[in-house]
Amino acid sequence: MIFAKNPILLMLAMCLILLELNIKCQPPSEIDATLSIAEVSDLSDHPIVRNRQLNVIELRGSGYELGLQHGKKLKKEIDEIIGLWKENTSKALGKDASEVLDEFMEYANFEASIKKWTPELYAEVKGIAEGAGQKFEEVMVLNLLDEFWVYIDDPNNHHCSDVGIPARDGNPAMVAQNMDIEDYTDKYQVLFKISGMDGQPNQMVLSHPGLIALNGMNEEGLGVVVNTIMQLKAADEGVPVAFVVKKLISMTDKDEILQFINSIPHASGQSYIVGIDGEVYNFEASACKVVRHLPENQNDAVYHTNHPIVNTNLKPWHSDDGPKVGKLDQPTNSNSHIRFRAVELGMTEVEDIDEKAIMNILRGKEDPLNPVCRSWTGSGGFTFASTIMVLGEKPYMLITAGPPDETEYQTLNF
Numbered sequence: 029m030i031f032a033k034n035p036i037l038l039m040l041a042m043c044l045i046l047l048e049l050n051i052k053c054q055p056p057s058e059i060d061a062t063l064s065i066a067e068v069s070d071l072s073d074h075p076i077v078r079n080r081q082l083n084v085i086e087l088r089g090s091g092y093e094l095g096l097q098h099g100k101k102l103k104k105e106i107d108e109i110i111g112l113w114k115e116n117t118s119k120a121l122g123k124d125a126s127e128v129l130d131e132f133m134e135y136a137n138f139e140a141s142i143k144k145w146t147p148e149l150y151a152e153v154k155g156i157a158e159g160a161g162q163k164f165e166e167v168m169v170l171n172l173l174d175e176f177w178v179y180i181d182d183p184n185n186h187h188c189s190d191v192g193i194p195a196r197d198g199n200p201a202m203v204a205q206n207m208d209i210e211d212y213t214d215k216y217q218v219l220f221k222i223s224g225m226d227g228q229p230n231q232m233v234l235s236h237p238g239l240i241a242l243n244g245m246n247e248e249g250l251g252v253v254v255n256t257i258m259q260l261k262a263a264d265e266g267v268p269v270a271f272v273v274k275k276l277i278s279m280t281d282k283d284e285i286l287q288f289i290n291s292i293p294h295a296s297g298q299s300y301i302v303g304i305d306g307e308v309y310n311f312e313a314s315a316c317k318v319v320r321h322l323p324e325n326q327n328d329a330v331y332h333t334n335h336p337i338v339n340t341n342l343k344p345w346h347s348d349d350g351p352k353v354g355k356l357d358q359p360t361n362s363n364s365h366i367r368f369r370a371v372e373l374g375m376t377e378v379e380d381i382d383e384k385a386i387m388n389i390l391r392g393k394e395d396p397l398n399p400v401c402r403s404w405t406g407s408g409g410f411t412f413a414s415t416i417m418v419l420g421e422k423p424y425m426l427i428t429a430g431p432p433d434e435t436e437y438q439t440l441n442f
Contacts, residue, residue: 076404080215082413082429082438088223090278095152095240098220099159099167105216105237106160106167112212113170121180132179133165136172137265138295145292146271152240160238170238171270173209178262178296187409188255189367189400190299191331191374191389193381195306200420203303204386205253206411206432207234207242208402217413217429219440220244228278230442232425234413241274243415245425247442248280251303251417257336259346260297263315268295276302290318297339299332303419312339329375334364366398383416383426390414391433401433 087097099106114125121128142150157167169176187208195201213236220233224246233244245251252273272292279285282304289300294313299321302309310321310330319339323330336342337351360366374389375381392400404410414432418424426437 076406077434078214078404078430080217080429080435082427083216083218084221084440085218086221086223089225090152090228091148092151092155094222095155095157096159097155098152099156099162099238101159102218102237103160106156106162109170109213109216109237110162110166116210116212129165129169132169132172132176135179135264136175138172138175138268141265141267141293141295142271145267146275149240149271149274152274156238156240162238167238170236171240172268173239174256174269174296174298175262177256178258181258187334187363187367187402188253189331189333189371189390190253190255190301191329191371191386192253192301192303192308192310193327193329193375193386194303194308195419196328199382200418201249201251201303201306201308202381202383202386202416202418203251203253203301203308204390204416205243205255205301205414206390206400206402207413207415208409209242209412211404211406211408211410213412214404214410214430219425219427221440221442224278229280231277232440232442233274233277234415234427236412239270241270241277242413243273244277245417245419245423246277246280247423249304249306249419249423250277250280250285251419251423252276253301253415253417255299255332255334257297257299257312257314257334257339259336259342259349260312260314260339261316261341261343262296263293264295266293266295266315269298272298272300276300282307289313294318297336299334301330301332303417306419312336314339314341317341323372325376326379327376327381329381331368331371331375333368333371335362335368363398366395367400370394370400383418386416387426387432387437390416391431393433401431403431403434 087094117125117128153171157164190205192203216236218235222231224230229246229248231246234242243253254273289311297314300311308330312319312321317339321338370392371389402411411431414428416426425440428435428437
């Protein structure tokens with residue numbers, strides 16, 4: 029035989045046989061550890077843990093100059109995420125992303141409202157586009173994330189969970205959020221540390237490359253988190269939520285902040301939880317109406333997911349999903365309602381709500397099909413980041429890049 033004539037081949041054959049036997053005898057946990065991410069993604073019972081790092085970017089100023097710095101510092105990443113947006117959009121909608129973008133921009137008459145209410149932020153987006161060498165409309169669409177979801181009217185694209193608690197018994201006020209967005213944004217988690225100018229405070233802003241803001245806080249103790257309420261009426265000439273959030277982060281006067289939220293036309297239905305001066309406020313904002321949500325509980329806590337609780341300004345095709353429907357008729361088995369009950373229980377069942385208690389709420393997976401904390405699966409969205417804004421005498425942020433059950437929170441100070 030050939031092996032008898034060639035001892036080297038015989039030794040190689042024996043090694044291959046032993047290797048095969050060794051692999052077959054490994055316990056399942058050891059075999060799984062050797063699989064690639066692509067292979068593990070096919071195993072629905074195995075959560076995919078991905079290596080992530082929060083990219084902290086320092087910027088200075090406001091308006092166009094701030095955007096120009098953003099665009100230049102993250103030029104490569106902005107180019108990549110625009111490409112991923114196009115790929116994701118084409119796949120999800122079954123048509124070329126450039127065609128979808130053209131159609132969306134015909135609908136999106138937001139420019140006049142942005143320039144009227146937040147002109148410095150319009151200039152900031154222009155600066156990002158020019159600094160990154162990208163088309164303005166392709167950067168602008170990154171800043172119309174929720175408005176694009178509203179345009180395609182896909183209720184699966186909103187899963188954020190928010191909570192807030194006022195200062196009491198010597199503990200500072202806190203607002204917190206699991207920010208859930210599309211899977212393609214993973215590994216692009218950015219925290220902008222902005223040195224304010226022209227009277228603006230220093231700011232910390234959660235985002236991804238090309239986007240002015242997802243949520244954030246400032247050194248004076250203002251924190252804002254937000255989530256989509258798709259059922260509420262939208263306005264194609266309103267102020268988009270990213271611009272509202274970024275504007276709020278730059279403000280310090282409580283009365284001006286509350287007036288701004290209640291005065292502007294809102295481009296998309298949203299829940300805003302705002303912490304300022306030791307107090308917390310929760311507003312449901314639609315195109316024609318802003319209503320404060322003030323749940324009664326022993327902690328004066330507020331909390332929200334993605335369905336309307338007090339605002340009745342609904343889209344006609346969502347008329348059965350709103351608060352005007354009898355309580356017994358509410359669709360309580362929806363993803364949003366299940367998560368709402370989870371955060372409500374966490375924020376009201378005990379009197380002492382501290383950082384650890386909020387971390388536990390945001391890590392919640394009591395209902396594996398409707399979790400507060402969403403793992404990355406490669407499709408359908410995930411918890412992009414988790415933020416807890418502690419609004420005491422010296423405000424700071426606790427943050428994770430990705431789902432908070434996969435990593436410890438890190439502390440960021442001004």
